[in-house]
Amino acid sequence: MANIVWSGAKNDSENIGMSNGLTDVFINVLVLSGSIIARTAEEKRLIVWLAEKDQSKVGMGTVGFDVCEMPWNWETFEENRAFLLNVIEAAKNKAGWELLDYTPNEELLFPCLDKFMQLISKIGTDNIKPEVLKEWLEAANPADPVLTDFPKCPKHGTLLSCFGCQICNN
16 A cells, blocks of 8 residues: 545645655654744644545555645644745754654655655746635544644654644554
């Protein structure tokens, strides 16, 4: 099984196809870098949402997603998109990698991060689905970290999802 990250059309040549192992690394480095630089609630929500793409809890090959269906906030979309582009750049600069118990394979990972950057760069407010944010928050358990004070893993410093720490789980 594998995972696909896409924007709008699942069969687009710009989609990111990744093995399950590469998906884990992809999510891990984004959650690490994003947890370091996230400041606002909207930024933290985006990272927690990515952390919920935890194959150890959700299932192998089941965490692909459409970037248009991320929990974007219409009012802060431009700032949040810029934040996410900074997160990707920080991941490529290995922010937080020292907390991993492995060394990511840059030859496999960096092309995926580059494509992710392209997908995020191309979307605009006309592509996003703002109802996703509302539905995601309404479906959350009251104790869900996304509805609390955004707790972090004491070991990795990552924002916790409803599944705990993405890095600990892997």
